[in-house]
Amino acid sequence: MNKITILNNRYRIIRELGSGGFGETFLSEDTQMPSERRCVVKQLKPVTANPQIFQLINERFAREAAILEALGEGNRQIPRLYAYFEEQSQFYLVQEWIEGETLTNRVENQGKMSESSVREILISLLPVLEFVHSQRIVHRDIKPDNIMLRKSDGIPILIDFGAVKETMGTVMNSSGNGTSSIVIGTPGFMPSEQAAGRPVYSSDLYSLGLTAIYLLTEKWPQELAINHDTGEVIWRQYAPRISPSLATVLDKAIMSHSRDRFHSPREMLDALTPCSLPGYGIPPAIASPSPVHPVPAPVFVAASPTASSPVVKSSSLGDWQKAGIIGTIIGLFVFLGLWISRPQVATNSSENIAAEPDQTNPEPQKSSPETPDALKGLEAVPARSESLSQIDPKQFIINYYTNLNQRQYNTTWSKLSPNFKTKAGTFADYVEWWESVAEIRVGNVRSIAQTEREAIVDVQLQYLMNDGRLVDDLKNRINLVWDNGQQTWLFDDKFEP
Structure with a gap:
């Protein structure tokens, strides 16, 4: 970052968290807050320096930032957006700092996750995706690296939406209009329609299903074979103890054609939760x-x-x-x-009681449990x-x-x-x-x-x-x-x- 330590006269850089083709991410402190709270600053670099489309990128960036703000305000499992700005032809997002570890880190440090843990992660994240999709947004980059387990409570947090990356990839096409020059997503975790630039809502469910399989098997999608007759991923032999119910749900989530998958996060959630039986399973409102x-x-x-x-x-x-x-x-x-x-099963004792009303200690008649009127x-x-x-x-x-x-x-x-x-x-x-x-x-x-x-x-x-x-x-x-x-x-x- 060319030795810049303060951004926007406010955010003090502490250390770099990561870098990629779209820019760099830093852990920072907000010097204008009494607590100097920590936050994440993402520096985003357009793939082109063409001045003709810089204004277009700027407008799109503002629009996508507004969407990120609405998502973060509407769901606790999405980082909040604190600020966005443009400085020296670079674009910046300032977001909530989630202290914890990614699912990739968890598997690397502790190995495969248990079925119950994976099921809980899915049940926790599917309502988040339902909310995201209700805003007409497809995340497009769901993978173990983009799901963090918050240190304070272990709840999974969904990070790094693909929309802003698409904006940064805007170039001028042959007709003179701005268009994205890149496909958003991670090879292996995105289905064929997304790789073709036409993601649908079930594309996110495909990615989430493969993420769950990685957690259960410690195998990346590229390490799994494909059935050449059906195009489906072969993975069950790496998780032989998984319950048939969860395996069936994951198989449907990662079907090669979108029409064969779950059509919504709610449908996938309903398929998971019948295993949560009375007095044991996860309450629906969670x-x-x-x-x-x-x-x-x-x-x-x-x-x-x-x-x-x-x-x-x-x-x-x-x-x-x-x-x-x-x-x-x-x-x-x-x-x-x-x-x-009733007359056929009446006992002698009950007949005697009826015939002798004056006995000293007659057996009380049995009554059924208390019932609403x-x-x-x-x-x-x-x-x-x-x-x-x-x-x-x-x-x-x-x-x-x-x-x-x-x-x-x-x-x-x-x-x-x-x-x-x-x-x-x-x-x-x-x-x-x-x-x-x-x-x-x-x-x-x-x-x-x-x-x-x-x-x-x-x-x-x-x-x-x-x-x-x-x-x-x-x-x-x-x-x-x-x-x-x-x-x-x-x-x-x-x-x-």
Whole structure:
């Protein structure tokens, strides 16, 4: 930088962070702020010095800077833009300094990442891309180098958008108009349509999918073979322990033709999150800082989304009412069936009680668990099931989340059915995720239907995350099964409305 130590009479250069074909990046201090906060100054160099298009570049630079400002202000996982200026025919951006390490650095220092860590990164970044795309912007340069894990909380931050680079690559074409002379993106991480200069929204999902594969395999795209018949990337042999559900999602994300990929970040997120089961998985609002546009759940996911999942949500009041009606019908049929069969299973003791009203200590009649007025009469709990009358499914749910708040993970893990545990992953994964939640707040708990062996409960949950986010999960439907051995309810995942 020709020994310049102060830029714009304000930003003191501390050291160089990196350099490339478009310019250099420096760690700097803002001398006009009381804290002298640290920031990143990017010096951007146009590929041409043609004075005829300098004004055009200047105008485009201002426009792209305004977009970067809006993105940074609209999402905490994009660095904020503090300033931009032009000085001595050079263009500068001043952005928030993210202290941390890139995903490339993480893999180089610690090796392959676990599936649960990669899944969390994807679930955290997809809403960021959804927000970016809602602004009609394609990032165009998603790769491990452009995703940083913030040191303070470990949250992934998306950096280095390609739009400004395209502006710096502006030249004069044969017709006398300004046009970009370069293709934005990184070889290996960008799909064919982007390499041809026609990126689409799913181009970013392609790049994100290959980034996830790098984290799981420690293999760069150039190190992976291509199926010459289909054009698809061959990578699964380098991650033999990955779950089929995640592998299927990544395969779809990196399909060679854009029509075969996910069409939006929300669609990819919905394909990932059905594996997040009730009481275990990631709450949907964590992955929804921006408005959600519901899409049908992809049918290729191994664990099909059900009404018991806290992740697949509907913002429609009509859907909620339909679920309530379905639950009511199920409960009514169960109740009628048991009522019809009741005379055949009556015991001698119950007949004797009816015939001897004057005995001193008659056995009290069994009653079903407390139920909201709108649902009274819909439960079917046989009188002979003493354990069920002692444990209210609603109270079981409250106790479960109370134990989670107290970090009693062995206790809560034991309250998951074997079927649930098989799909939920390992106990270590379970603990790792819940450790990211500072507090679970339980709101309204409502019984939907109950039989001797199964119960369906709706619960409103609020998650206070370690990073300070408060996440609402208003439609969490949980299916419970009764375990005779433990004499308790267990979380299950097989309820389908």
